[in-house]
Amino acid sequence: MGKRYLEHTKEIIMNMGPQHPSTHGVLRIKLWLDGETVVKSEPIIGYLHRGIEKLAEFRTYTQFMPITDRLDYVSAASNNLAWVQAVEKLMGIEVPRRAEFIRVIITELMRIANHLVWLGTQANDIGAVTVLLYCFREREEILDIFEMFCGARLTLNAFRIGGLAHDIPPGFKERVKDFIERFPKYIDDYERLLSENRIWLQRTKNVGIISAEDAIDLGLSGPSLRGSGVKWDIRKSNPYSVYDELEFDIPTGEIGDVYDRYKVRIEEMRQSVRIIKQALEMMPEGEIRAKVPRIIKPPPGEVYHSIEAPKGELGFYIVSDGSTMPYRVKIRAPSFVNLQSLSKMIEGHLVADIVAIIGSIDIVLGEVDR
Amino acid sequence: MSIFIDFVLIPIIKILVIVTFVFVSVLILIWIERRFQGFVQSRLGPNRVGPQGILQSVADAIKLLTKEDVIPNQVDRFIFNISPIIAFVTALVVFALIPFGAELNIFGRKITLYLADLNIGLLFIIGFNSIGVFGIILGGWAAKSKYPLLGSLRSASQMISYEVALIMSLVSVLFFSRSLSLVEIVKAQQEMKVWFAFIQPLAFFIFFIAGVAESNRLPFDLPEAESELVGGFHTEYSGMKFAFYFVAEFAHVIFFSALVTVLFFGGWLRPFPNVDWLNFLDYIPPVFWFLGKLAFFVFIFMWIRATWPRYRYDQLEMISWKWLIPLALVNIFITGLIVILVK
Amino acid sequence: MSLYSGFIYFFGILSIFLGIMVITRKNAIHSAVYLIFCILSIAGLFFLLQAEFIAGIQIIVYAGGIMVIYVFTILLIKLEVVKGLKRRWEIKLITAIVFSALSGEILYLLLRKREALLPEEYGIAKGTVQAVGSYLLRDYLIPFEVVSLLLLVAMIGAIMLSRKKV
Numbered sequence: 001m002g003k004r005y006l007e008h009t010k011e012i013i014m015n016m017g018p019q020h021p022s023t024h025g026v027l028r029i030k031l032w033l034d035g036e037t038v039v040k041s042e043p044i045i046g047y048l049h050r051g052i053e054k055l056a057e058f059r060t061y062t063q064f065m066p067i068t069d070r071l072d073y074v075s076a077a078s079n080n081l082a083w084v085q086a087v088e089k090l091m092g093i094e095v096p097r098r099a100e101f102i103r104v105i106i107t108e109l110m111r112i113a114n115h116l117v118w119l120g121t122q123a124n125d126i127g128a129v130t131v132l133l134y135c136f137r138e139r140e141e142i143l144d145i146f147e148m149f150c151g152a153r154l155t156l157n158a159f160r161i162g163g164l165a166h167d168i169p170p171g172f173k174e175r176v177k178d179f180i181e182r183f184p185k186y187i188d189d190y191e192r193l194l195s196e197n198r199i200w201l202q203r204t205k206n207v208g209i210i211s212a213e214d215a216i217d218l219g220l221s222g223p224s225l226r227g228s229g230v231k232w233d234i235r236k237s238n239p240y241s242v243y244d245e246l247e248f249d250i251p252t253g254e255i256g257d258v259y260d261r262y263k264v265r266i267e268e269m270r271q272s273v274r275i276i277k278q279a280l281e282m283m284p285e286g287e288i289r290a291k292v293p294r295i296i297k298p299p300p301g302e303v304y305h306s307i308e309a310p311k312g313e314l315g316f317y318i319v320s321d322g323s324t325m326p327y328r329v330k331i332r333a334p335s336f337v338n339l340q341s342l343s344k345m346i347e348g349h350l351v352a353d354i355v356a357i358i359g360s361i362d363i364v365l366g367e368v369d370r
Numbered sequence: 371m372s373i374f375i376d377f378v379l380i381p382i383i384k385i386l387v388i389v390t391f392v393f394v395s396v397l398i399l400i401w402i403e404r405r406f407q408g409f410v411q412s413r414l415g416p417n418r419v420g421p422q423g424i425l426q427s428v429a430d431a432i433k434l435l436t437k438e439d440v441i442p443n444q445v446d447r448f449i450f451n452i453s454p455i456i457a458f459v460t461a462l463v464v465f466a467l468i469p470f471g472a473e474l475n476i477f478g479r480k481i482t483l484y485l486a487d488l489n490i491g492l493l494f495i496i497g498f499n500s501i502g503v504f505g506i507i508l509g510g511w512a513a514k515s516k517y518p519l520l521g522s523l524r525s526a527s528q529m530i531s532y533e534v535a536l537i538m539s540l541v542s543v544l545f546f547s548r549s550l551s552l553v554e555i556v557k558a559q560q561e562m563k564v565w566f567a568f569i570q571p572l573a574f575f576i577f578f579i580a581g582v583a584e585s586n587r588l589p590f591d592l593p594e595a596e597s598e599l600v601g602g603f604h605t606e607y608s609g610m611k612f613a614f615y616f617v618a619e620f621a622h623v624i625f626f627s628a629l630v631t632v633l634f635f636g637g638w639l640r641p642f643p644n645v646d647w648l649n650f651l652d653y654i655p656p657v658f659w660f661l662g663k664l665a666f667f668v669f670i671f672m673w674i675r676a677t678w679p680r681y682r683y684d685q686l687e688m689i690s691w692k693w694l695i696p697l698a699l700v701n702i703f704i705t706g707l708i709v710i711l712v713k
Numbered sequence: 714m715s716l717y718s719g720f721i722y723f724f725g726i727l728s729i730f731l732g733i734m735v736i737t738r739k740n741a742i743h744s745a746v747y748l749i750f751c752i753l754s755i756a757g758l759f760f761l762l763q764a765e766f767i768a769g770i771q772i773i774v775y776a777g778g779i780m781v782i783y784v785f786t787i788l789l790i791k792l793e794v795v796k797g798l799k800r801r802w803e804i805k806l807i808t809a810i811v812f813s814a815l816s817g818e819i820l821y822l823l824l825r826k827r828e829a830l831l832p833e834e835y836g837i838a839k840g841t842v843q844a845v846g847s848y849l850l851r852d853y854l855i856p857f858e859v860v861s862l863l864l865l866v867a868m869i870g871a872i873m874l875s876r877k878k879v
Contacts, residue, residue: 014516036520036683127588127680133411199589199679351520352682377716448743489841493769500777504749504784511742511788526785533777550842 011039016354018047024121024358025365029342036350041343045336048369056329061087061161061296064326069155071333072367075114076156077106077146078309084159085240086305086316090298091161093290099163100242101283105176106149106158108272108279112183113142114310114362115265119190122262122359126203131193138186141179148172161296163289173280180273187269194262204259208345208357211256218341222312222334223264224361228256234308246278258360265362297324311335311362331370335363375479384485388465396620397427403672410676434616437609442513445606449512454607454614457505460498461618461625467491468628469553471638471656483638483657484553491552492544495629496537499584503529505618510603521602524683525586531690532583532590538698539576542705543633546570556637567634572701574634576694581630583686585622588675590686627667628660635663717761724757741787745780752776766845 017028026047032040052071056064068079081103088095095103120135143153148169150158159165194200210220215228225232233250235243251267253260300322306315312334321327338361345361346354401416401424408415416426441450471483488494503526510522543566544550547558559565567574583590604615631637638656681689731751738744752775759768849857 012516036524123679127591128678129407130411130676133413137412193677194679197679199681202685203679203682350683352680446740446742449746452746488765490765490769493766493773493842497769497772497777500773500781501749501753503777503781504746507781507784507788508742508746526781530781 016351024363025368027339027358027363027365027368029354029358031351031354033351036352038346038349038351038354041346041354043339043342045339045365045368048365050370052370053329053331056326058325060324061298061326064329065159065161066155066157069157070366071331071370072114072309072311072314072335072364073154074117074364075110075310076154077110077158078114078307078314080156080159081107081241082305082307082309082314082316084161085307086303086318087161087296087298089305090301090303090318090320091296093162093292095163095290096287097242097284098167098286099288099290101279102164102168102288103159104241104243104246104279105276105283106146106156108275109142109145109176111272111310112269113139115269116142118265118310118359118362119262122356122362123194125355125359126200128193128197128200131190134186134190134193138183145172145175145179148175160289160292162292163287167288176276177280180276183273184270187266191266195266201259203352203356204262204360205257206255207258207349207353208360209255209257210341210345214344215256215341218344219337220312220341221337222308222310222362223268224261224312224338224341226250227253227261227264227360229254229260234306234313238306240305240307242279242282245282246275248275258356261360295324297322306332309334311364311367312338333367333370335361335365335367336370339363339368380481381485385466388485389462392462392465392621392624393617395624396617397431398424399620399624399668400427400430403675406669406672407676431613434609434613439609439611442515442606444514446512446514449508450606451611453505453509453512454611454618455505457502457509457618458614458621460502460505461621464495464498464625465621465628467495467552468625469556469632469637470660487551487553489549489551489554492540492550492555496533496540500529500533502618502622505615506603509607509615513603513606515606518603518605521605525603528586528590528683528686529584531687532580532694535576535690535694535698536580536584538695538702539573539580540633542570542573542698542701545705545709552632552637556632556639559636560639565634565636565639570634570701570705572697574630576698576701577633578630579694580690581626582671582674583690585626585671586619587623587671589678589681591680623668623671624664627664627671630667631660631663721758721761724754724761728754728758742784745784745787748783749776749780752780766842 012033014031014033015028016031018026028044028047030042030044031038050070052067055067059067065080065083068083069076071079116135116139120132120139123129123131123135146156146158147153149172150156150165152158210218210228212228212230215225215230220228221232229252231250231252234240235248236250248271249267251264251271253264298318298320300320302317302319304315304317306313308314313332314334315332317328317330317332318326319328342358342361345357349357404426405415405417405423416423419425419429441447466485467488469482469484469487474481474483506525506529507522510518510520510525513519543555546562546566546569547555549555549558555566562569604612607615638660640654640656640659728751731747731754734747735744735751738747752771756768756771756776759765759771
């Protein structure tokens, strides 16, 4: 295009959000648009800042647990797991095997629930409303299972430092088994609605591509990174809990577009089913809580522990001064880091693609802003 | 006196009947759509107001009418007020030409079941359809806000490009009907003893796709793509004016289903007009066949909406310009060739 | 006064009113909206004169086609509202002369012949699709083709001019 033409066109600056149906919360993206093409973009965050890291300094280690639920509120159990394991690492507590298996079952169910929310909202953003409701129907069953386990459905506060609060209730195993028997068929249903749909393919293929190098440079983790073809999963590379005893594959994509990230997450749900199946069989009888002092007082020191949360690497860095409350807590939230790559992905795409791309990174603002 | 009855009284009654028909069917349609979507999506849908929630749309209509009419400060009031009316009126006017049936004898007087039979019927419909675009372009612009502006720009280009495909697909039908009047088109199908959909499947296919695009329904509902543009062109509208747009959209759906029925599926004719032993079907009133076919196409509109994702703006333009229009041209060429050769 | 002439007067007066509104609006987009209505009302006149094809074309081409482009352009280039034009008196004089000459001519024609001016009474066929079609494709085929060639040339020229420079 000659320069003569450029002088007459003017970019529109448009604010997408903080109130917008598909920014998944209160994200605001400042867009410089040429027509409908994005020239430049800048995510603006902080609308949901609650000072969670600071709150930790005035809570005991146990009291901070319910607050971790509020980080990534669609996968609360994963946050709980990362927190309790970080504290256990700091104190050197060995958790009983039965508790470890129950934790794995709960967090893998949480992963499925999280991916269902993601799939539903992503499909809704691209216009397929029905998938959203199908996903939420299945998520409802998982939430019922959670309710059975700990009484809560969304903010679970599922685990305790050193193990669990209660053993699993009677009938829990059968119910989980029943659900994971049926669930793969539901996944096939979603795939029938989307994976073979020409419109869906056109909307997701070659959109929001991020190369493996860029993805690593920007610190992406989780399914968004694996979509670019990098085989990096903390459950495998740095196994925690009992993941080293369980068999599962790490699905990866090829070019790192929206479609690859979609495929990776769909496959991850299948792998989670596999993990739960094994964990149910391997779960031994026995204690569910280690011997933990009544007042949790970790020795002075610091620890970093990270797990593979549904959205990516979730890490807690704790500095302890030997008192009942942590001296400092830093949370490495996957959504916050993954959001950095948004600007790179949406450059040169249309407004409609932004929506698809935001969906494909799978962010939750509770975690971005903390 | 007879002139008064023929030219004033009967047309006025007909207008009232048609307008009532459109309004009532829009209200019912909204309810059916919500219930149907609920059924597909394994939830209930509205079921509280009246039996099975059938009065839900009535309640919604009352709410919208009695709601405060918010006019934002920055808008261009004249245009802002007039554009919903344009959209609404153009969506209603075209119903004047739809033949609901052939003729009825009431009190010895022959009454035609359509308001007007223009010999340029199709041109008139296309013309008013293209005026309906103004309702959206101007409405989006008058709101002086960015999302509506993007929505109205999208809809303008979408409607212009799909109108081309729409008109082109009609030309090959006209080879057989030899008239632009909707009544004559149905009568031509009666004489040829075949519905045009079976001799012009490609034209029907193109026309239906373009019809879905023209009425802004999924997968072509870009002007109001909720997840991208919030509400699209009607973001700033509320209350009564929003209701106008809403009714206009559903009226469009009904209208296009009616048009497909008339042009490709024999209007008020019974199924298989060429099979003689099915003659007993003639005892069922023609209006029933017409409404039945209409309901079927409305159902397809809903079905598509419940199943498919949305196209992107550039892909949508590509479908029209690179597929539908060339296909329609090829179809015209082949049909013309066949008509000449058969002669 | 019959119903028919009543309608003629109605659309005539409406067209004139809308025409005046078009040229007196200060906001270009308002003028455009009035122009759309004006075109529609003239289409109504064509209908009454039984020139139905012309009426249909008037709606499709002018109201539906050209006006969309007009409105589009006005929306995109953001016209400033005109704040009182200053014109020299010569221009005003010429405008007045042309205007009064034209309107005088129309008035004279109207007053001289007071009968209805229906096309049939002048021996012209009805303005139906068939009539117009046979005129265009039988009697005036060559001029018609030449005109369409001209339009094609104009279209190609416009595309060439607006093409991105490579």
